Amino acid sequence: MRRVFRDDHELFRDQVRRFIAQEIAPHYAAWEKAGVTPASLWRRAGEEGLLNCALPEPYGLGGDFGHAAVVIEELARANYLGIGFSIHSDMVAPYLDAFGTEAQKARWLPAMTRGELIGALALTEPGAGSDLKAIRSRAVRDGDHYVLNGQKTFITNGVNAGLAIVLASTAPDLGARGLSLFCVEAGLPGYAKGAPLDKIGQHSQDTCELFFDDLRLPVDCLLGQENAAxxxxxxxxxxxxxxxxxxxxxxxxxxxxxxxxxxxxxxxxxxxxxxxxxxxxxxxxxxxxxxxxxxxxxxxxxxxxxxxxxxxxxxxxxxxxxxxxxxxxxxxxxxxxxxxxxxxxxxxxxxxxxxxxxxxxxxxxxxxxxxxxxxx
Ligand SMILES: Cc1cc2nc3c(=O)[nH]c(=O)nc-3n(C[C@H](O)[C@H](O)[C@H](O)COP(=O)(O)OP(=O)(O)OC[C@H]3O[C@@H](n4cnc5c(N)ncnc54)[C@H](O)[C@@H]3O)c2cc1C
CATH class of the missing domain: 1.20.140.10 (Butyryl-CoA Dehydrogenase, subunit A, domain 3)
Structure with missing residues (x-):
């Protein structure tokens, strides 16, 4: 008996289990071979209310972290650690919710909740993982744009992601206090993605590298304050x-x-x-x-x-x-x-x-x- 969950959490757990049995179990082996989960899975998860369930309304489903925990636990219990819902719902969306403007939230969060837009969090670089202040990605202000250059690696959901929250330096002299977060949409000129990385496990997870080459980002893509990342x-x-x-x-x-x-x-x-x-x-x-x-x-x-x-x-x-x-x-x-x-x-x-x-x-x-x- 676990006291932390209420009846509504347990009802939701039954729903999540059914979803996993119907929508994931029959296909998972094929996704492991393909090295990626299809975008259609995300849309089905959105329809079933499995994404952003702990995010407040109107942009999320208005549950609490108990609902998020149910999704996390059931995927793991059923041995589907390669499904990247948690980064999307429990990391990317909360960043937008906590630090984004109303316009940014309205632009991206509803589509993320519906599973039409997949989120990634891009911090790590080839030369900086544990020590994030050593990152080399650089965003330089140029009028009403930032010009972003750099590279990220090991990015969960990277291939599928329509939106990545990217960590870049805006004031290199300030070290850790000179870092900022940017919302970067896929498809912008100067943005390229690598193929899924060849990992020893979590094969269905589309972990990849991201490359930014003179990528021009409108200033309204800055998340929160400059240098506050x-x-x-x-x-x-x-x-x-x-x-x-x-x-x-x-x-x-x-x-x-x-x-x-x-x-x-x-x-x-x-x-x-x-x-x-x-x-x-x-x-x-x-x-x-x-x-x-x-x-x-x-x-x-x-x-x-x-x-x-x-x-x-x-x-x-x-x-x-x-x-x-x-x-x-x-x-x-x-x-x-x-x-x-x-x-x-x-x-x-x-x-x-x-x-x-x-x-x-x-x-x-x-x-x-x-x-x-x-x-x-
Ligand atoms: C499958 C997978 C998915 C990932 N998904 C994402 C993602 O979505 N987004 C993202 O930004 N990153 C992601 N990462 C990156 C991950 O967060 C980094 O790999 C991790 O933080 C370690 O950084 P590193 O690989 O550069 O190792 P390094 O920092 O180079 O570490 C090398 C070794 O040094 C040790 N070490 C480092 N500092 C210290 C210290 N102070 N004292 C003692 N030992 C130390 C480390 O523990 C490690 O053993 C992912 C990684 C993997 C493997």
Whole structure:
């Protein structure tokens, strides 16, 4: 029993599960091969009310983060970590909502909620990931335009994205205090996208590079104040990191059930794999850790919904959840023997997909840095 969710959340969960079973499960293997999810999935998700569900009305669906958490959890529990709804709904749209003008919100958010416009967040560059103040992308004011030059990499939803929120320097002398965010629409002259990157997991995720070459952006594409991006990024981190932690925890819970079922059916030396004590101990360890994680994350979720989740606690959530998930999935995979290494079984995909969660949204080392600062 989880106390953080209300009845309306649980009803919504049933709806999300149905959507996943009907709209994602039959096609996911093909999307993994194609390296991208089709735009039609996003429009269907919009029609079903799965996008921007925590965003206030009139631009979003007026739910709370409990609804967003349901979507995040159910996708992860069903082992579809390659679907990029969370970046779109829980990162890009909230930036627009928090820092955008009314005109910017009216221009982009309704289409994002309908799934007609897909959002990406473009911070990382080839030479700057953990240390964002080292970014080289540069936006220079020229009359009523900014001229943007630079390159981004590892951008989730990059290929599909009609709108990217891009971090660029507007005052290089000011370092972190000289960064700004821009809303960049696909198709503008000087904007190019790379092909989906060849990753070790999350193959259906259209992660790619973005290139800006003398891209002229009208000044009304600046998001919020000039040179205020670092403060904005910091303000949004708790929700973003909790969203990743929730994915990790639900993915582990889903795989724990799937593994238990598999080893109940598999016989070795005349006994079911689950009849070996070692197998039950592996399941027990994973269950013990995931239950403890769940209680902590539910508390974080409750705090987020009342505006009380601080950055350090969110870092603790992301660090614990992604590390526990990664290590537990590795042990669960072992219980499948060679079948664990075959793409046919979900455990192999979960194991490879999960590896990214210790890297993006701030690496585990950066989480330890944040947590460790409290002792300095
Ligand atoms: C699948 C995937 C999707 C992604 N999606 C997006 C996206 O949508 N948008 C976006 O902007 N970015 C995205 N990223 C980028 C991601 O956020 C970065 O990869 C991450 O922040 C790490 O940066 P880096 O890769 O440059 O590694 P680096 O910063 O080069 O780190 C290299 C190593 O140094 C360690 N390190 C760095 N600083 C410290 C320190 N102070 N102390 C100790 N160790 C340290 C790191 O932990 C790491 O082990 C994505 C990445 C992946 C893999």
């Amino acid at each position: 670092f403060e904005y990024l910091t303000r949004e981190l708790a929700r973003e990191r909790l969203a990743i932690a929730l994915r990790a925890a639900a993915s582990l819970e889903g795989m724990l059930e799937e593994t238990a079922e598999y080893i109940r059916g598999r016989k070795v030396f005349g006994r079911r794999v689950i009849d070996y004590q070692n197998s039950r101990f592996i399941l027990a360890n994973a269950r013990a850790q995931s239950v403890m994680l769940r209680v902590f994350l539910d508390d974080c979720l409750a705090r987020l919904m009342t505006g009380e989740l601080d950055a350090t606690t969110a870092a603790i959530a992301k660090l614990n959840a992604s590390e526990i998930q990664g290590k537990a999935l590795d042990e669960l995979l072992q219980l499948y023997g060679g079948y664990g290494y075959m793409a046919e079984y979900g455990i192999g995909r979960a194991w490879a997909d999960a590896r990214a969660l210790r890297l993006f949204g701030g690496t585990s080392e950066i989480m330890r840095e944040i947590i460790g600062r409290g002792f300095a």
